[in-house]
Amino acid sequence: MSTSVNQAASVPLKLSLPSRTAVQATAERIGKYGMSHVLPPAIVLAVLLAVWEALCSVPGATLPAPSKVVADTWELIVNPFYDYGGNDVGMGWQILASLERVAYGYLLAVVAGIGLGVLVGQSTWAMRGLDPIFQVLRTVPPLAWLPLSLAAFQDSYPSAIFVIFITAIWPIIINTAVGVRNIPEDYRNVSRVLRLNGVEHFVKITLPAAAPYIFSGLRIGVGLSWLAIVAAEMLIGGVGIGFFIWDAWNASMISDIVLALIYVGIVGFILDRIVAALGKWVTRGTTTA
Structure with missing residues (x-):
């Protein structure tokens, strides 16, 4: 009786292992894709927006800063x-x-x-x-x-x-x-x-x-x-x-x-x-x- 209970208890663990592995593999692929494809353009875009904001926020600027563009539109x-x-x-x-x-x-x-x-x-x-x-x-x-x-x-x-x-x-x-x-x-x-x-x-x-x-x-x-x-x-x-x-x-x-x-x-x-x-x-x- 004890042996059958132990076997029954181990079944969910065995079934859950592949699921956890698949989730981890998916998470790793998403993380790698984000690091290689999403993060670089996001960083460059943030830098460009910061430079744009700094240049167009000074007195006498003829073009609107990003914050003003969002507010106006x-x-x-x-x-x-x-x-x-x-x-x-x-x-x-x-x-x-x-x-x-x-x-x-x-x-x-x-x-x-x-x-x-x-x-x-x-x-x-x-x-x-x-x-x-x-x-x-x-x-x-x-x-x-x-x-x-x-x-x-x-x-x-x-x-x-x-x-x-x-x-x-x-x-x-x-x-x-x-x-x-x-x-x-x-x-x-x-x-x-x-x-x-x-x-x-x-x-x-x-x-x-x-x-x-x-x-x-x-x-x-x-x-x-x-x-x-x-x-x-x-x-x-x-x-x-x-x-x-x-x-x-x-x-x-x-x-x-x-x-x-x-x-x-x-x-x-x-x-x-x-x-x-x-x-x-x-x-x-x-x-x-």
């Missing part, structure tokens, strides 16, 4: 989705309006850019004919296309989308073409042996092999898209984070501009991380995050 921070009608909406709606334009223009650039990139990468004739034109057009600043798009579309909304499209398409075309040209010849030989048709070759050989290059172009393109829409909205007006920044400048609301710039940077970082995560998943980790 507190209502925008705690209520980003207010809507008082017209263009008087919260910063959350402004960012969503900009993201909508970016989504349309960027998706169009993805479809056209990958298609043209595959064409240039696979066809020597297409590369010789189109690559010089692409190299010239990609050097044109994005905002230089805005007057032309306004003249063509006679409307600010499609004009902004066109600016996003023409900004994002060049890195997608170039990286896709490089990826297609760098597909190993062994892959092409396998396609010939298996007698894959054009569609099968594209889906099973071309896209998987060139995916790391394609997603590198997609990451560059999404970053450029977000940069371009902010600048374009300053000129075309209406709702959008770029228009919000310009409107705040006209009203001499510098703290609002600082907050908007912080949000612009955070959204741009998130967009880049999303495309990077998608690329890592599609290519099974062969792209760099």
